[in-house]
Amino acid sequence: MNERLIVSTSPHIHKKETISWIMWMVILALAPAAIAATFTFGLYSLQLITISILSAVITESVIIVLRRRRITIFDGSAVLTGLLVAYNLPPQVPPWIPAVGSFFAIAIAKQAFGGLGRNIFNPALAARAFLLISWPKYMTQFTAPFSQADSVTSATPLYLLKESNMSLPEMGLSYLDLFLGNRAGCIGEVAVPALLIGAVFLLVLRIISLHIPLIFILTLGFLNWLFSGNSIGGGDPLFAVLTGGVILGAFFMATDYVTSPLTRKGQIVFGIGCGLLTFVIRKWGGYPEGVSFAILIMNAFVPLIDRATPPRVYGKIK
Amino acid sequence: MIKLFKELTKGIFKENPVFVIVLGLCPALAVSTSLENAIGMGIAATFVLFFSNLIISSLRKFVPDKIRIPCFIVVIASFVTIVELLMAAFAPLLAKRLGIFVPLIVVNCIIMGRAEAFASRNKVLPSIMDGLGMGVGFTLALSSVALIRELLGNGTLLGHNILTNFNPAGIMVLAPGALMTLGILIAINNLIKNRKK
Numbered sequence: 001m002n003e004r005l006i007v008s009t010s011p012h013i014h015k016k017e018t019i020s021w022i023m024w025m026v027i028l029a030l031a032p033a034a035i036a037a038t039f040t041f042g043l044y045s046l047q048l049i050t051i052s053i054l055s056a057v058i059t060e061s062v063i064i065v066l067r068r069r070r071i072t073i074f075d076g077s078a079v080l081t082g083l084l085v086a087y088n089l090p091p092q093v094p095p096w097i098p099a100v101g102s103f104f105a106i107a108i109a110k111q112a113f114g115g116l117g118r119n120i121f122n123p124a125l126a127a128r129a130f131l132l133i134s135w136p137k138y139m140t141q142f143t144a145p146f147s148q149a150d151s152v153t154s155a156t157p158l159y160l161l162k163e164s165n166m167s168l169p170e171m172g173l174s175y176l177d178l179f180l181g182n183r184a185g186c187i188g189e190v191a192v193p194a195l196l197i198g199a200v201f202l203l204v205l206r207i208i209s210l211h212i213p214l215i216f217i218l219t220l221g222f223l224n225w226l227f228s229g230n231s232i233g234g235g236d237p238l239f240a241v242l243t244g245g246v247i248l249g250a251f252f253m254a255t256d257y258v259t260s261p262l263t264r265k266g267q268i269v270f271g272i273g274c275g276l277l278t279f280v281i282r283k284w285g286g287y288p289e290g291v292s293f294a295i296l297i298m299n300a301f302v303p304l305i306d307r308a309t310p311p312r313v314y315g316k317i318k
Numbered sequence: 319m320i321k322l323f324k325e326l327t328k329g330i331f332k333e334n335p336v337f338v339i340v341l342g343l344c345p346a347l348a349v350s351t352s353l354e355n356a357i358g359m360g361i362a363a364t365f366v367l368f369f370s371n372l373i374i375s376s377l378r379k380f381v382p383d384k385i386r387i388p389c390f391i392v393v394i395a396s397f398v399t400i401v402e403l404l405m406a407a408f409a410p411l412l413a414k415r416l417g418i419f420v421p422l423i424v425v426n427c428i429i430m431g432r433a434e435a436f437a438s439r440n441k442v443l444p445s446i447m448d449g450l451g452m453g454v455g456f457t458l459a460l461s462s463v464a465l466i467r468e469l470l471g472n473g474t475l476l477g478h479n480i481l482t483n484f485n486p487a488g489i490m491v492l493a494p495g496a497l498m499t500l501g502i503l504i505a506i507n508n509l510i511k512n513r514k515k
Contacts, residue, residue, distance in 0.1 A: 130489055
């Protein structure tokens, strides 16, 4: 009678993936976009990314020591937040912007709410909102791609659409330019192929599921097709989806585990909400781009969505 | 004597109206964009607190229990009117900047709260001390929020340039800045309190 009965509480089936493995995989998935950004906007954007990550990691370490918690700097979550903060910045901001932004993301948006897993809002997006409201002068000044020598200021396609109602040929751009990232925009949002490579990587590893990003993008595209043109159904869905931070936001920030709903049904509601709000902000709001605010607003609704869409208890019949 | 002194000091730290009782947040958030506004608001509220506590506690035996709240409001409103007129006469710029928030002192929860919780149940002298202490505590809390907000949101203090070569964070003079500053100050206050135990 050597066999012992092991009694333990659930869950009984464990996955070998840990939080920190997932974090590092997401960082890996975002790496192609960093390479593309360096290629498009020059080495300075790589410096900004480095400053942002350093600031995030240092802030996290200091606060964890102050809070007397277990040191978890190497779980990758702070690095990921720092990386995403930098991806949400225009390519020529002064270096203190990513430093302050990452500090805000970690100290206020993450640690003040209780640290990893307890934050209501996506820290990187909260930092972007903070920076955009605080220093609009720097946060709305974009540079043209491939103008490394002296930064030529340029407007983003969404800005041109909003302020001058220009069409794509009038901007001197084609869909291919939008797709390849040959346009003004934030560091990490322009290179769509690089972002898609990362997204496919995460989908194959099953770190993210398609629900939120797909519904987000489809809702936004559909609403634009329906309402943004001169007649009903005459809008341009492709332009809406390829510009701004839609791809980056949908695949890498709306899918953040902590700040998105748990159930499939909830994720669909979340995706629709993000798409709808992005459309509304872009069309009627004060800012040309609305992805970050849309995701932040939907973040606030996640607890409610989770309550409204509980999973069916196994064996329970309605 | 020691008891009286305690009534005076409790409002400043231990029972600070903004940081501990968390009352009167509307002026604390709205007026604290600059240190000058905050101090002006604090003095006005202290004046009203002092005199309303004085009158209410001396009338506490004559006021019928059932209509005590309307009676308090009449007393408080009279003093707010006095403050409003005094401010308009002697500090018109400040009165203009504080605007609607001066008459709104009538419905300030701290003043109502002290009248209900303290002045209507205690003798005159402790009530005066309580009103004064709460007023000073309110002024200090408002000023500390305003200090941080004006410094970070404008780079100035009392209108003087303090931080040159500094890009002020616009968010700090807006509503989110007020809420964040207040939250962080309450957290620090709690931290100090817990350490003391």
